[in-house]
Each structure stands twice: as structure tokens, then as C-alpha cells.
Amino acid sequence: MEIIKVDNLSTQFGDNVVHDNISFKVNEKEIFGIIGGSGAGKSVLVKQIVMLNRIQKGSIKVLGKEISNISLDESQMIKQQFAYLFQFGALYSFLNVIENISVMLNEYTDLPKDLIEKIAYTNLEIVGLPKSSALLYPSELSGGMKKRVALARAIAMQPKILFLDEPTSGLDPSSTEKINELIRYLKDILDMTIIIITHDLGTIKRVLDRFIILKKEIIFDGNIEEAFKSNNEFTKEFLRRKGD
Ligand SMILES: Nc1ncnc2c1ncn2[C@@H]1O[C@H](COP(=O)(O)OP(=O)(O)OP(=O)(O)O)[C@@H](O)[C@H]1O
Ligand SMILES: [Mg+2]
Known part of the structure; x- marks a missing residue:
């Protein structure tokens, strides 16, 4: 079943055409990738889906609801x-690890403090961080650990759809590989659809079930085997250039 359906979406800022009539769908419980060069409109697309950016033309259905004209109650639901884990999303530097993971639970639930702490510790464990890291502050964490804490914070509310904008950017190859493994693990143990914006070929090859390549239009829609068989020059070039 499809959880997101985008139809004939067009977006432009002034003369800058970012999306030219794009259509695609995301199936429930898959890891779906949005690929494309810098400025291809990946982040804007995700912001439109999560209702942070306006839809200028076309339609986006999320969980069966058309979001371009939706009531406030429905949009909140x-x-x-x-x-989401935003592209340059950071942890709160003045909160320790466990407080960072608890932020949304504190803000949006009425759960008692001790239960929130329990949930936070459970999520700390799920993302593979030791209990001993719970009281550290972001400045005391490595890049890979920060990503893990951000992931723990994102999954703490048990979302149906998790959006990750460049989850491995800025990490060395070994930390990148570990985050890729973690994302697959999360999808296996949690009941979620995951949408990832990425440049990383390891993520594209080993994590994604299916992906689109954006270049104003959608120039590819399929899985990695299909991408390697594609006759589209840009798709071939993309996989070759990043080749590993
Ligand atoms: N609010 C805005 N007003 C005007 N132009 C915008 C706005 N938001 C994005 N853009 C432009 O839209 C284009 C797409 O931006 P977007 O952030 O989606 O790119 P991206 O594919 O995520 O790139 P990157 O890989 O570098 O993150 C860019 O040219 C950007 O400058
Ligand atoms: Mg971006």
C-alpha cells in the first residue's frame, strides 16, 4: 500500500524551476531514497511532504489525505x-544525551517523568549507544554518536514515517557504514516507513529498497538492480561517478 503519493508536483522560486511535474509514490514500510545533485530540490520536496513548505502546483497525498487543502486538525494528526532528522539538524548543546532524546516526549506527551526516562534509555540502547553516554553533552560526542542520538530522538515518538536528510553526511567511511547498518536495523525492528535523502552510494546500494533520482524531473524510479541496467545517461553517470 502506498503511504505517500505525489502527483504532477511543480515548484519554482522566481525563474528557478525546481520540480517540473514530478510524480511518484512511496510504499508502506519501505526504505525509500531521494537522490539528486545539489540544488535538485530534494530538501524542498521533503519539506513539502511534511507541510513546512507550501505546495505550489500538483498534489501530495499522505496516509490517503490530500495535504494541499487539509484542515488544521487533520494536518496536526x-x-x-x-x-525527521534535518540536513543540518543539531542536538541541543545545553541538554545532555538523554535529555535530547526526551525532548519530544516531554513536549508532546503527558507521560510521567520516570517513564519518559525509561523510553529514552530504551532508544539509547536501540541506536547502539552505551548507558555511560547518557549524561554526556553534544560537545563531548563524536560525529557518529551525534547522529545516533539524533536518530534516537527521532524514533522516540514511534513515528509512522521517518525522514532522514543526509543521515551520513560529514561522517568517515566506517561511521557511515555503521549508520547505514543502524538504519536497516531500525526498519527491521520498528514498524516504520523511512525516507532518506542521500548522496552516499553505500546507502543507495545497501540500505534503500527503492529510490528516485531528481533532476527537475524524475529521471529514475526503481531499485538498485534496475538502476544499474538503466539506459539513462545521468543515472549511469551518477552510479559510476560515485562508484565504490
Ligand atoms: N524558500 C526558498 N526560496 C527561494 N529559493 C529556494 C527556497 N528554498 C529552496 N530554494 C532553492 O530551491 C533549490 C532546491 O533547494 P533544495 O534545498 O531542495 O536542494 P537540495 O536538493 O536539497 O540540495 P542539497 O543536496 O545541496 O541539500 C535551490 O536552488 C534553492 O536555492
Ligand atoms: Mg538538501
Whole structure:
């Protein structure tokens, strides 16, 4: 079943055409990738899906609801099913690890403090961080650990759809590989659809079930085997250039 359906979406800022009539769908419980060069409109697309950016033309259905004309109540209900890790999203530097993971639970639930702490510790464990890291502050963490804490924070509310914008950017190859493994693990143990914006060929090859390549239009839609068989020059070039 499809959880997101985008139809004939066009977006432009002034003369800058970012999306030219794009259509695609995301199936429930898959890891779906949005690929494309810098400025291809990947982040804008995700922001439109999560209702942070306006839809200028076309339609986006999320969980069966058309979001371009939706009531406030309905949009709030849908937003509760989302979690995201933004491209340059950071942890709160003045909160320790466990407080960072608890932020949304404190803000949006009435759960008692001790239960919130329990949930936070459970999520700390799920993302593979030791209990001993719970009281550290972001400045005391490595890049890979920060990503793990951000992931723990994102999954703490048990979202239906998790959006990850460049989850491995800025990491060395070994930490990148570990985050890729973690994302697959999360999808296996949690009941989620995951949408990832990425440049990383390891993520594309080993993590994604299916992906689109954006270049104003959608120039590819399929899985990695299909991408390697594609006759589209840009798709071939993309896989070759990043080749590993
Ligand atoms: N609010 C805005 N007003 C005007 N132009 C915008 C706005 N938001 C994005 N753009 C432009 O839209 C284009 C797509 O931006 P977007 O952030 O989606 O790119 P991206 O594919 O995520 O790139 P990157 O890989 O570098 O993150 C860019 O040219 C950007 O400058
Ligand atoms: Mg971006």
C-alpha cells in the first residue's frame, strides 16, 4: 500500500524551476531514497511532504489525505506520525544525551517523568549507544554518536514515517557504514516507513529498497538492480561517478 503519493508536483522560486511535474509514490514500510545533485530540490520536496513548505502546483497525498487543502486538525494528526532528522539538524548543546532524546516526549506527551526516562534509555540502547553516554553533552560526542542520538530522538515518538536528510553526511567511511547498518536495523525492528535523502552510494546500494533520482524531473524510479541496467545517461553517470 502506498503511504505517500505525489502527483504532477511543480515548484519554482522566481525563474528557478525546481520540480517540473514530478510524480511518484512511496510504499508502506519501505526504505525509500531521494537522490539528486545539489540544488535538485530534494530538501524542498521533503519539506513539502511534511507541510513546512507550501505546495505550489500538483498534489501530495499522505496516509490517503490530500495535504494541499487539509484542515488544521487533520494536518496536526498527520504531523504526529512524522519524525525527521534535518540536513543540518543539531542536538541541543545545553541538554545532555538523554535529555535530547526526551525532548519530544516531554513536549508532546503527558507521560510521567520516570517513564519518559525509561523510553529514552530504551532508544539509547536501540541506536547502539552505551548507558555511560547518557549524561554526556553534544560537545563531548563524536560525529557518529551525534547522529545516533539524533536518530534516537527521532524514533522516540514511534513515528509512522521517518525522514532522514543526509543521515551520513560529514561522517568517515566506517561511521557511515555503521549508520547505514543502524538504519536497516531500525526498519527491521520498528514498524516504520523511512525516507532518506542521500548522496552516499553505500546507502543507495545497501540500505534503500527503492529510490528516485531528481533532476527537475524524475529521471529514475526503481531499485538498485534496475538502476544499474538503466539506459539513462545521468543515472549511469551518477552510479559510476560515485562508484565504490
Ligand atoms: N524558500 C526558498 N526560496 C527561494 N529559493 C529556494 C527556497 N528554498 C529552496 N530554494 C532553492 O530551491 C533549490 C532546491 O533547494 P533544495 O534545498 O531542495 O536542494 P537540495 O536538493 O536539497 O540540495 P542539497 O543536496 O545541496 O541539500 C535551490 O536552488 C534553492 O536555492
Ligand atoms: Mg538538501
